Amino acid sequence: MLNRKQIIAVLLAFMLGLILNDAYSELSFLERPLSLFQDGIEKDSPGDWIKEDQIKVYNDRVIINLKDAEWASFTDTNSMDPIIDETANAIEIIPKSADDIHVGDIISYKSDYADGTIIHRIIKIGSDEEGWYCIVKGDNNQSPDPGKIRFNQIKRVLVAIIY
Numbered sequence: 001m002l003n004r005k006q007i008i009a010v011l012l013a014f015m016l017g018l019i020l021n022d023a024y025s026e027l028s029f030l031e032r033p034l035s036l037f038q039d040g041i042e043k044d045s046p047g048d049w050i051k052e053d054q055i056k057v058y059n060d061r062v063i064i065n066l067k068d069a070e071w072a073s074f075t076d077t078n079s080m081d082p083i084i085d086e087t088a089n090a091i092e093i094i095p096k097s098a099d100d101i102h103v104g105d106i107i108s109y110k111s112d113y114a115d116g117t118i119i120h121r122i123i124k125i126g127s128d129e130e131g132w133y134c135i136v137k138g139d140n141n142q143s144p145d146p147g148k149i150r151f152n153q154i155k156r157v158l159v160a161i162i163y
Contacts, residue, residue, distance in 0.1 A: 043104075044102075044103045044104030044123075045104045046102075046104050046105045046106055046121075046157075046158065046159075047100075047102045047104065047105055049093065049157065049159035050064060050066060050159050050160060054066060064091070064160070066091065066093065066159070067093075068093055068094055069091050069092070069093055069159075070091070070092050070093070070156060071089065071090075071091065071092075072089065072090040072091070072092045072108070072119075072156070072158070073088075073089050073090075074086055074088055074089075074090075074119065077138075078140055079120065079138030079139070079140055079141050080106075080119060080120065080121075080138050080139050080140060081139070081140040082139075082140075083106075083139055083161065084106075084119065084161060087163070088161055088162065088163055089161075089162045089163075090158050090159075090160060090161045090162060091158075091159055091160040091162070092108060092155075092156035092157060092158050092159065093156060093157055093159055094155070094156055094157075095151075095154060095156075095157050097151070098132040098151040100157070101122065101125065101134065101151070101154065101157065102122070102125070103122050103123065103124065103125055103134075104121065104122065105121070105122050105157055105158070106119060106120070106121050106122075106157070106158040107119070107120070107121075107122060107134075107136065107149075107154050107155075107156070107157050107158070108154075108155045108156045108157075108158070109136070109149050109153045109154045109155060110153050110155060111145070111147075111149075111153070112147060112153075113145075113146055113147060117155060118136075118145065119158065120136040120137055120138045120139075120141075120145060121136060121137060121138070121139055122134045122135070122136050123135055123136065123137050123144060124144075126148075128148070130148075130150070131150070131151075132150065132151050133148035133149060133150055134148070134149050135148065135149070136149055
């Protein structure tokens with residue numbers, strides 16, 4: 001049977017092991033390359049709706065040559081934080097066909113389950129017996145919006161955000 005000194009020594013050794021393990025795990029980041037980005041994982045981004053030759057920047061103005069553009073502002077729902085908030089403004093255009101729409105695009109659409117226009121990012125595109133659809137989700141929401149969004153529900157695509 002262990003005496004009191006031996007029990008204390010075993011407990012101290014155990015506690016020292018826990019402390020050293022915590023210290024080592026805190027320093028183990030040094031073994032990995034440092035990254036300012038979320039593990040360097042590529043995420044779907046909006047399509048290139050405005051080409052560089054459509055943008056002219058002058059000392060006193062910026063001109064974006066974009067047909068059928070519409071100004072958009074936002075309400076404070078927090079669903080698209082931090083990319084879009086109530087103080088942001090944007091430029092939207094009407095997509096010509098479902099082929100124009102890509103995963104990563106931010107769309108405004110009319111919903112069957114909510115009043116008003118919703119502005120969320122496309123996370124999936126598919127096709128079923130009714131044809132083309134997309135699944136959308138607010139960047140700051142935990143789960144996708146309910147239901148499939150059909151092309152005829154899409155009102156516009158966000159092509160520029162202005163802060």
